[in-house]
Amino acid sequence: MLTPTETVLVLLPALAANGSPVLLGHRGTPIDGGRRFIDGRPLLGPGKTWEGLALGTLYGSIVALLLASLTCRPLILWGGIAASLGALIGDMLAAFIKRRLGLERGAPAPVLDQLDFYSGALLLLYTLGLVVDPLTAVLLAPAVFMLHRATNIAANKLRLKQVPW
């Protein structure tokens, strides 16, 4: 099991991975290629692009590399990269769920919008046998929720996002 400090350090790259696709400014190649699911609605919607996946993985990995070099712990590198990938996968899973619920791209899904990437990161880490400190993960959740809300409001004001959530 990871120590509380290691838990924070492997989850920071997930923040960067989730925050960076916004910098693309709503451009990119939709991952679902415009395909629709059996319910006739978009599989994921135009908000999930290959470029966002690439940029998020890149930024998350850069942060993981920085933190791993600061701590001389290779675990932080691999864990941070896994958390970044998990964050992006969680974000796509949330988009899939939102479309199944008939929610348009960018429509609000309180809590899901804020913690989808965080849950994805935790899930992939667990799947890979990197068990984070549970108390730290639980205590971090409200902080991540508030950070997500604040950065989304800022991104909306900066015209990086059309919606503040």
Ligand SMILES: CC(C)=CCC/C(C)=C/CC/C(C)=C/CC/C(C)=C/COC[C@@H](COP(=O)(O)O)OC/C=C(\C)CC/C=C(\C)CC/C=C(\C)CCC=C(C)C
């Ligand atoms: C260092 C180098 C070479 C590259 C930079 C790596 C880096 C720190 C990238 C930060 C990621 C980034 C560019 C964020 C943009 C900030 C922003 C305007 C975000 C807008 O909000 C977007 C929102 C979209 O969410 P949604 O898709 O789910 O709707 O994302 C929410 C944002 C977050 C959850 C947190 C954003 C994270 C940060 C602003 C800080 C991340 C940075 C670190 C964790 C750095 C760690 C420390 C060291 C020493 C490396």
Ligand SMILES: Nc1ccn([C@@H]2O[C@H](COP(=O)(O)OP(=O)(O)OP(=O)(O)O)[C@@H](O)[C@H]2O)c(=O)n1
């Ligand atoms: N894999 C990804 C994830 C995000 N983004 C970009 O980041 C923005 C914000 O992401 P998010 O809020 O998760 O997407 P939404 O537009 O809200 O779409 P959805 O309702 O499907 O979450 C997206 O609009 C998109 O421009 C991207 O290009 N590729």
Ligand SMILES: [Mg+2]
């Ligand atoms: Mg969203």
